[in-house]
Amino acid sequence: MALAFLLLAMLLTVSRSQVDWQSVRAVVIESDDWGLAGFTPAADSWQGLDRDALETGKFPPVYWNSTLEDSLVVADLVAMLAKHRGRDGVSAVFQANYVMSSLHWEVETQKWVAFNLPHWPPQYTRPGMWQAVNKGRQMGVWRAEYHGTYHYDPAVRQERGLASDLARDATSRGIMLFPDSEGAREWSPERDQEVMVDEWRASLSLFEDVFGREPSSVIAADYTWHGWVETLWVDDGVRVIQAKREQRNPLWWPGKLGRVQKIVDRQWTRLWHPNRFYIERNCRLEPVQSKDAKTVGESCLAETFAAWQRGEVAVVESHRVNYAHTEVRVRKLGFSTLTDYLDAVSAAVPGPVFLCDDEVAQLSRLGTSWRHFGDRLILRNLTHGTRIIAVPAAASSGAKLLIFRLAGGEVRDLVFPNGR
Numbered sequence: 001m002a003l004a005f006l007l008l009a010m011l012l013t014v015s016r017s018q019v020d021w022q023s024v025r026a027v028v029i030e031s032d033d034w035g036l037a038g039f040t041p042a043a044d045s046w047q048g049l050d051r052d053a054l055e056t057g058k059f060p061p062v063y064w065n066s067t068l069e070d071s072l073v074v075a076d077l078v079a080m081l082a083k084h085r086g087r088d089g090v091s092a093v094f095q096a097n098y099v100m101s102s103l104h105w106e107v108e109t110q111k112w113v114a115f116n117l118p119h120w121p122p123q124y125t126r127p128g129m130w131q132a133v134n135k136g137r138q139m140g141v142w143r144a145e146y147h148g149t150y151h152y153d154p155a156v157r158q159e160r161g162l163a164s165d166l167a168r169d170a171t172s173r174g175i176m177l178f179p180d181s182e183g184a185r186e187w188s189p190e191r192d193q194e195v196m197v198d199e200w201r202a203s204l205s206l207f208e209d210v211f212g213r214e215p216s217s218v219i220a221a222d223y224t225w226h227g228w229v230e231t232l233w234v235d236d237g238v239r240v241i242q243a244k245r246e247q248r249n250p251l252w253w254p255g256k257l258g259r260v261q262k263i264v265d266r267q268w269t270r271l272w273h274p275n276r277f278y279i280e281r282n283c284r285l286e287p288v289q290s291k292d293a294k295t296v297g298e299s300c301l302a303e304t305f306a307a308w309q310r311g312e313v314a315v316v317e318s319h320r321v322n323y324a325h326t327e328v329r330v331r332k333l334g335f336s337t338l339t340d341y342l343d344a345v346s347a348a349v350p351g352p353v354f355l356c357d358d359e360v361a362q363l364s365r366l367g368t369s370w371r372h373f374g375d376r377l378i379l380r381n382l383t384h385g386t387r388i389i390a391v392p393a394a395a396s397s398g399a400k401l402l403i404f405r406l407a408g409g410e411v412r413d414l415v416f417p418n419g420r
Helices: 002-012 061-065 071-082 129-139 154-160 165-172 193-211 227-235 255-272 293-309 328-346 357-366
Strands: 026-034 094-099 101-106 111-116 142-148 240-242 277-279 314-317 368-373 376-381 387-392 401-406 411-415
Touching: 026 142, 026 357, 071 129, 071 142, 071 328, 101 154, 101 165, 129 142, 129 368, 142 193, 193 227, 240 357, 277 357, 293 314, 293 328, 357 368, 368 387, 376 387, 376 401
Parallel strands: 026 094, 026 314, 094 142, 240 277
Antiparallel strands: 101 111, 368 376, 376 411, 387 401
């Protein structure tokens, strides 16, 4: 009987939030794969190659010509996001989940060379792109979070990327795919644990160097991770985990038993690890993978309103492939669909509040949040009572924390050049 009650408690466990999300009507936009040197560097990279013979595994067709973003892609998104404001006056924020490193086969030296952000292999030269990213970050519409080190098992790529004449040719052209790419998971349980830990911690340090702060949120490449990985993330200070419902754990049983195991694992983890915050994607905006982009946009809007009605944050999933692609037609379709979505959601009455993962986690736990970007500090108290918000101060200020007192429902936009 006791076991039955425990299982029931696990299955019914829900996180209690300090704010009423039904009235807040929050929107978060999460986008994976930014910074990834792949799948292909240019429109003509596949010319003369037999992609099927490369036997990379199954990928959605549109991904074959996905590519690293450029300055125009980022600048257009930044300008469009800045035009859309929530009912609190704060602009929409696009959370770009970044891949931090890439491997390049140097033909001249016959060696593999690792490139770390903000640098990429020579085939992926993108003049002005980093300036566009930093402008968006300063404006508060572009928020970087962590996605992966390489997005694949680097040892497997080094081995299989040169395993045949065809694979070597593709690798020499800067194409990221190689035989069985789909199965070369970055967080595979078959990989050496110490190697993965070293990669992760090096990436954390790199992220802080590049973006000026530690990541607060993580989404595993290919949604693939297992138990100890989550413990590693949290122990190293990254406690917001994206898309737990989408998790693929290679150690789970196959079929229906695996699906049951996944549900029990998810609820068990929520029950026994309250220091972890899970943010679930519940609105899908992936128009370039569909034959009917208009329906995708309409469905995402309907999912947004449904999430609000359920008292949830509307968390929109929209991968980089929708905006960075060698085909202009694809890029335009992704951009226009996101624009139409933001136009529609901004026209809702009452309007939305645009947040990033970290703000949602803070608000859920404390009822308050802060986000610093450029020379601005956005403070929110979405409870009904007066609350205190403590914000880390710059070391040069001589103080460790700055204390603010906000009334219930207050949002404050401050000039704050010395913040963290």
